[in-house]
Amino acid sequence: MKREIIIKRRDAVATRAAILAAAHQRFLRESYDGVGLRDIAGDAGVDVALISRYFGGKEGLFRAVVQHDDKPDMFREPKSVEELPGFLAKLVVEDADENLQQRMEMFIIMLRSASSPKAGEIIRELAHHDVLGPLTELIGGEHGELRATMLLAILMGVGVVRTIMMVDGFADDDDIAECTERFRCLFAAALTC
Amino acid sequence: MKREIIIKRRDAVATRAAILAAAHQRFLRESYDGVGLRDIAGDAGVDVALISRYFGGKEGLFRAVVQHDDKPDMFREPKSVEELPGFLAKLVVEDADENLQQRMEMFIIMLRSASSPKAGEIIRELAHHDVLGPLTELIGGEHGELRATMLLAILMGVGVVRTIMMVDGFADDDDIAECTERFRCLFAAALTC
DNA sequence: TTGCCAAGTCAACAGGTGTTGATTTAATTT
DNA sequence: AAATTAAATCAACACCTGTTGACTTGGCAA
Numbered sequence: 001m002k003r004e005i006i007i008k009r010r011d012a013v014a015t016r017a018a019i020l021a022a023a024h025q026r027f028l029r030e031s032y033d034g035v036g037l038r039d040i041a042g043d044a045g046v047d048v049a050l051i052s053r054y055f056g057g058k059e060g061l062f063r064a065v066v067q068h069d070d071k072p073d074m075f076r077e078p079k080s081v082e083e084l085p086g087f088l089a090k091l092v093v094e095d096a097d098e099n100l101q102q103r104m105e106m107f108i109i110m111l112r113s114a115s116s117p118k119a120g121e122i123i124r125e126l127a128h129h130d131v132l133g134p135l136t137e138l139i140g141g142e143h144g145e146l147r148a149t150m151l152l153a154i155l156m157g158v159g160v161v162r163t164i165m166m167v168d169g170f171a172d173d174d175d176i177a178e179c180t181e182r183f184r185c186l187f188a189a190a191l192t193c
Numbered sequence: 194m195k196r197e198i199i200i201k202r203r204d205a206v207a208t209r210a211a212i213l214a215a216a217h218q219r220f221l222r223e224s225y226d227g228v229g230l231r232d233i234a235g236d237a238g239v240d241v242a243l244i245s246r247y248f249g250g251k252e253g254l255f256r257a258v259v260q261h262d263d264k265p266d267m268f269r270e271p272k273s274v275e276e277l278p279g280f281l282a283k284l285v286v287e288d289a290d291e292n293l294q295q296r297m298e299m300f301i302i303m304l305r306s307a308s309s310p311k312a313g314e315i316i317r318e319l320a321h322h323d324v325l326g327p328l329t330e331l332i333g334g335e336h337g338e339l340r341a342t343m344l345l346a347i348l349m350g351v352g353v354v355r356t357i358m359m360v361d362g363f364a365d366d367d368d369i370a371e372c373t374e375r376f377r378c379l380f381a382a383a384l385t386c
Numbered sequence: 387t388t389g390c391c392a393a394g395t396c397a398a399c400a401g402g403t404g405t406t407g408a409t410t411t412a413a414t415t416t
Numbered sequence: 417a418a419a420t421t422a423a424a425t426c427a428a429c430a431c432c433t434g435t436t437g438a439c440t441t442g443g444c445a446a
Contacts, residue, residue: 037433052434114353132360154347230404
């Protein structure tokens with residue numbers, strides 16, 4: 001019987017991707033300060049030293065994780081401000097759509113490490129440039145930035161409450177469609193208030 | 194925070210309070226994992242060992258901080274569900290009222306350390322028992338818990354966006370009264386959606 | 387096969403963490 | 417004034433953190 005189940009070829013880009021994937025999963029569940037490089041290296045099946053070697057350190061790794069998923073199409077789907085509430089509602093409650101789920105994961109990662117000086121700086125830059133910017137532009141109008149901030153706040157708040165504080169009162173609402181409509185209404189209110 | 198340099202009496206309850214106050218300020222600005230006991234001890238002007246001695250360790254200190262401000266009157270002021278949106282709006286935008294500010298600080302502390310296994314457990318318990326519980330009871334009705342969760346989400350989201358991510362788009366709205374009304378409308382929508 | 391260089395590993399560092407036992411200091415009591 | 421007791425300090429502990437230089441290994445090319 002063969003001892004090695006996985007043939008471990010020496011492939012730089014492959015191990016780099018493995019580290020990146022492992023880091024993504026770790027940062028999704030723990031804070032920047034909470035995860036150790038040895039944890040990530042263990043998950044990826046590589047030595048710790050490789051991380052600092054490939055990404056220049058922990059900070060560089062985190063930056064690579066949050067900048068990995070391409071950002072410009074973060075809000076590509078909702079073309080008009082009218083379909084924005086519906087889109088955000090789907091983003092929040094839908095867990096089937098893989099694309100939406102991936103975006104929500106990015107929000108959770110941002111949320112988890114927003115405190116912590118080193119990661120926070122990266123996140124603030126990301127939030128302002130890749131989320132708040134496009135949102136403000138899409139909304140437009142006089143109080144566009146204010147409303148974009150409100151939407152982001154609701155988005156983040158839902159993420160905090162359900163994923164980090166794990167008080168998912170939304171799950172009691174067995175009807176997904178009804179729950180989606182509820183959130184659509186809330187997002188619409190944030191735009192019209 | 195001011196320290197008494199002149200006379201340093203040996204007073205157990207006084208230094209205990211000093212440690213508690215220093216810890217409050219630290220946890221308000223950094224995460225549980227981010228602050229070190231030596232930082233807190235330095236601010237309080239005492240030795241590190243006293244913390245573990247008085248509070249039984251870092252975890253005990255954190256628990257003492259979040260349980261210090263008495264909780265039962267957390268939502269004592271809003272007696273009816275009708276005045277709840279107005280109250281929450283004031284809680285969010287008002288920065289003059291010392292009592293409200295103190296409550297908001299508690300939310301920020303919870304927010305900052307919600308990730309981090311040890312502190313998270315304490316916070317989840319606190320959020321469920323001292324915030325979500327009274328809110329659900331106050332709101333009542335069929336979907337009371339769902340709506341309480343939504344309100345908490347907005348509350349937390351605003352805290353995240355403005356205090357942790359430091360993108361305070363609300364500050365652009367120079368008229369405080371108008372901003373308050375905006376939030377009152379949003380909270381009301383969360384209750385009626 | 388023989389070099390060769392990148393890919394990967396190893397071990398150790400310097401610094402920081404929370405915690406604890408022994409010790410010293412100050413205030414109160416006898 | 418001496419004894420006592422709580423309050424505060426000191427020093428060290430064992431452990432964990434990210435990082436780095438030296439080392440070994442693997443795979444391709446000449």
